[in-house]
Amino acid sequence: MPQIQRLPDLLVNQIAAGEVVERPASVLKEVLENAVDAGARAVEVQLEQGGVRRIRITDDGCGIARDELALALERHATSKIATLDDLERVGTMGFRGEALAAIAGVARTVITSRAEGAAHAWRIDGSDRSLAPAALNQGTVVDVADLYYNTPARRKFLKSEGTEYAHCDEVFRRVALARPDIALQLSHNGRVAHRLPVGEPVRRIAALMGDDFLAQARAVVAEGGPLRLTGYASLPAYSRASRDAQYFFVNGRFVRDKLLTHALRQAYADILHGARHPAYVLFLELDPAGVDVNVHPAKIEVRFRDSRAVHQFVFHAVSRALAESGAALAGGNGAGEPAPLPSSGQRVAASPPAAGAGQWPSAQAVQGRLAMDSGAASHRYYDFVAAARPDGTGGAAGAAGLVAAPPRMDAAARPSGYAPAPLPSADKAPPLGYALAQLHGIYVLAQNESGLVLVDMHAAHERILYEKLKVVLDGTPSIQRLLIPAVFSVSARDLAVAEECGEVLARMGFEVGVAGPQELAVRTVPALLASAPVAELMRKLLEELREFPATEVITARRNELLATMACHGAVRANRTLTLPEMNALLRDMEATERADQCNHGRPTWTQLTMADLDRFFMRGQ
Structure with a gap:
């Protein structure tokens, strides 16, 4: 029978390296985090051959005392925690x-460090733990060479120099985004790749993400109780084919958490095409006691004590930031300040002014009659426009709205003295300005303070109708009682979730009861989902309820139906508009949330x- 024996320290460390040190980027991450914890104000990183040949990190932090250098190389020796409460x-x-x-x-690891107040620095060799005096102004230098030199099997799993450097660059970016108060420099094979001085967070984000990201991003600032979220989330126009521009930090620590990822995916659900991914740099701050960072050796995963509250907070904060239509900011006031976004409650219907003989109503007059009942059918959306036409085609003829084009007047039929109202001055034009013309029955051309606005009329109208339908149905849902209850089998875990979340399900329109030891019976469903497969829908809903708030599945299915209704009800191409x-x-x-994209993610x-x-016409060149 094999004997139980204590493993040698070197073998223990090599086993631990399998979890902590996956590649050169893992080494860079750990040492950079130590530099940040040491209070460094400037950090320099030097890489050779993607970090495989050498990783040298210099910081000006507090340093390590001579007597503690050897202890720093021991397992589970740290100055950062001492008790369970600290953990x-x-x-x-x-x-x-x-x-x-x-x-x-x-x-091959060598650490050189000079503690505050020490006469000089000391160097320790990681292999034999030998100490020697050294020269260093302040801080610590960690020199790691020949990664996996003594474990060649692990070294074979490393990728090319370019790939390993790309991973190191990504780690550097994460630390740099989290700490704009630290000057950071990264060089590879003697060439400086990043030189980032201390500055404002927005400058650091622009340096690493690019000015084009900030130009296509909305600021996110939200606070609720112990939670605070700041940063930038990109508009769908800046969407990407991969997740390479997604940075989420919890108390300054970069994390990849499925709860946060789900919340952000839901925030973009209505405005981003399913195959695309948003870009964002977001910082969540909360009480350290509310998050467990001791989940994984790499410390990239976390667990929240109140996960549902965090999920909802992040979801609503990002949704609100993205909901503000860029149409309300276009043109602005000429000073770069965003124009205020009017709410639907501020739009009051005005009585139609009496049009002069043979004159078209002015744009302002028509816009004064824009307030419409959000529950009206989409094909009657612009009835009031036809009713105000000077050719008398209102009333029954105008009831066709946008489905059939109202008849036009030729020159002979126009009353004497007829003249179209002049285009209002653009000096104080609204954000999207005033319409000039229609192009090929598809695009609307408008003039605002900044220049020319091009609008895809079908996509824009589709978003308007969709948001209005959602407002109508956000109240108490209509319920459809099933003639024969849907009975289906579930796991014991799903049965417990159904009993625990009975009130939540009822508010959503589901009446669910226990029909057997491992069976559920659904007696009512939301009327909009009456034709959906009840068992499949309920199983998916219970699965979501185990980890996420209750409304995602139903909201997604409901929104799919509303998006289809809005798409078919919106004004079609080749429809001539006045x-x-x-x-x-x-x-x-301008008054509609998320008006920058249609329901399918198109601008x-x-x-x-x-x-x-x-520039196009080379004026001034």
């Missing part, structure tokens, strides 16, 4: 005390500034 309220980046020991077990109708569409876009409008047009 439950971790406020530092590192705390396990096993990184340096694991690194020294698989690479100027008042076009202006009505522009005003509604609804774009802006061409005067500078863009001048």
Whole structure:
């Protein structure tokens, strides 16, 4: 029978390295976090051959005392926690005390450090633990060479130099985004890749994410109880094919958490195509006791004590930021400040002014009659426009709305003295300006203070109708009682979730009861989902309820139906619109949430500034 024996320290460290040190980027992450915890104000990173040949990190932090250098290379030796209470309220980046020991077990490691007040620095060799005096102004230098030199099997799993450097660059970016108060520099094979001075967070984000990201992003600032969320979330127009531009930080620590990912995916659900991914840099702050960071050796996963509250907070904060339509900010006031977004409650219907003989109503007059009942059928959306036409085609003829084009007047039929109202001045134009014309029955051309606005009328109208339908149905849901209850088998876990969340299900329109030891019976469903497969829908809903708030599945199915209704009800291509109708569409876009994209993630409008047009025609060159 094999005997139980204690493993040698070197083998223990090499085993730990399998969890902590996966590749050069893992070494860089651990040592960078130690530099941040040491209070460094400037950190320099030097890499050779993607970090496989060498990783050298220099910081100006507090340093390590001579008597503690050897202890720093021992497993589970740290200055960052001492009691269980410290572990439950971790406020530092590192705390396990096993990184340096694991690194020294698989690479040639030399640490040089000078503690505050020390006469000079000391150097320790990670292999034989020998100490020697050294020269260093302040802080610590960690020099890691020949990664996996003593474990060649592990080294074979490393990728090419370019791939390993890309992973190191990503780790550097994460730390740099989290700490704009620290000057950071990264060089590879003697060439400087990043030199980031201390500055404002927005400058650091622009340096690493690019100005184009900030130009296509909305600021997120939300606070609720112990939770605070700040940062930037991109508009759907900046969406990407991969998740390479997604950075989420919890108390300054970069994390990949499925709860947070789900909340953000739901926030983008109505405005982003399913195959695309948003970009964001977001910082969540909360009490350290409310999050467990001791979940995984790499410390990239976390667990929240109140996960549902965090999920809802992040979801609503990002949703509110994205809901503000860029149409309300276009043009602005000429000073770069966003124009206020009018709410639907502020839009009051005005009585129709009496149009002069043979004159079209002005754009302002038509826009004064824009307030419509959100429950009206989409094909009657612009009835009031036809009713105000001077050719007398209102009433029954105008009831066709946007389904059939109202008849046009030729020159001979126009009353004497007829003249179209002049285009209002653009000096104080609304954000999307005033309509000029329609192009090929598809696009609306408008003029605002900045220049030319191009609007896809079908996509824009589709979003307007969709948001109005959601408002109508956000109240008490209509319930459909099933003639024969849907009975289906579930697991014991799902049965417990159904009993625990009975009130939540009832508010959503489901009457669910226990029909057997492992059976559920559904007696009512929301009327909009009456034709959906009840058993399949309920199983998926219970699965979501185990981890996420209750409304995601039902909201998604309901929104799919509403999106289809809005798409079919929106004005179609080749439908000729009058100027008042076009202006009505522009005003509604400015007052509609998420009006920048249609329900399928396509943009609804774009802006061409005067500078863009001048460059195109080479004016001033």
